[in-house]
């Protein structure tokens with residue numbers, strides 16, 4: 001079995017953002033064609049009211065090179081105030097013939113990369129051929145930092161990024177970091193109204209209180225796209241007033257997301273206009289964006305097939321470049337009866 005720790009994953013991923021974007025797009029298309037198995041995620045919440053949780057995401061992704069496995073990801077928001085990452089994760093890949101584990105990867109970077117790639121793909125597709133000159137980042141943490149890497153790929157025309165965070169200083173620190181790491185666009189810390197004035201707004205906070213009422217912020221650009229990655233920021237009324245695009249309707253209308261709350265209020269789920277796979281499958285170019293005058297909101301639950309797709313990119317790159325460690329002893333060994341039988345017939 002191949003073991004890839006944090007630095008191995010980082011080394012294997014280096015320079016592969018465009019490959020990750022393609023892998024995530026391909027995974028969505030396969031999902032849209034029914035070539036996937038995505039059981040509902042399991043949520044484990046430790047006792048207490050800390051907002052911490054651990055989520056299991058088993059998945060199978062078909063196509064020419066099928067892959068299957070499990071992502072096991074913790075979210076402990078209080079870590080961040082101590083200088084630690086909120087999310088930690090392990091990705092297991094399993095052999096499709098025997099079911100035995102073939103690889104274990106440190107997966108927080110995989111999770112951030114697939115989330116960011118999915119957001120950027122959606123942002124591009126939902127704007128069609130309209131240029132995106134301004135991006136707003138609400139929440140200045142790991143996910144939005146990575147979102148910008150992928151938005152820079154899908155929107156090379158980007159000129160200005162407005163950053164906002166509820167904790168003073170965080171927007172300024174991320175703006176300075178981005179200016180050093182990604183020169184080109186202008187990075188500026190601003191208030192919520194300024195961030196919400198952008199063509200595309202990525203919301204990735206740790207606030208799960210349905211606090212963001214879009215009606216309280218009129219004058220936002222026509223054809224704005226909001227990437228609602230943290231899923232529990234928008235008020236249900238904001239969801240009900242929008243043109244909603246999701247990754248998978250059955251998944252995202254669970255676990256008290258803003259869309260789940262909207263469904264509980266409205267008594268139906270007709271407010272979900274489209275799934276991303278259908279939009280990605282349409283030919284790109286003029287007229288590709290949804291034909292609506294309403295605000296477009298993309299809410300991705302985050303499907304385990306995306307982690308599989310990115311993990312496969314990494315395992316292949318690691319094999320090419322000799323990255324990682326081979327560990328024996330992770331198969332269960334021979335069968336106690338059939339292995340001993342002459343000819344092995346069971």
Ligand SMILES: NC(=O)c1ccc[n+]([C@@H]2O[C@H](COP(=O)([O-])OP(=O)(O)OC[C@H]3O[C@@H](n4cnc5c(N)ncnc54)[C@H](O)[C@@H]3O)[C@@H](O)[C@H]2O)c1
Nearest residue numbers: 115139140141142143165166204205206207230300301302
């Ligand atoms: N949909 C998906 O597939 C997916 C995948 C990964 C992460 N996420 C979600 O993305 C969110 C962000 O993750 P992260 O790793 O970047 O977390 P992080 O802790 O690194 O950053 C979150 C930031 O949000 C800020 N914040 C909290 N409340 C805010 C508010 N009301 N307004 C503005 N800023 C606020 C915090 O101060 C912090 O800087 C989490 O909620 C996570 O669950 C979603």
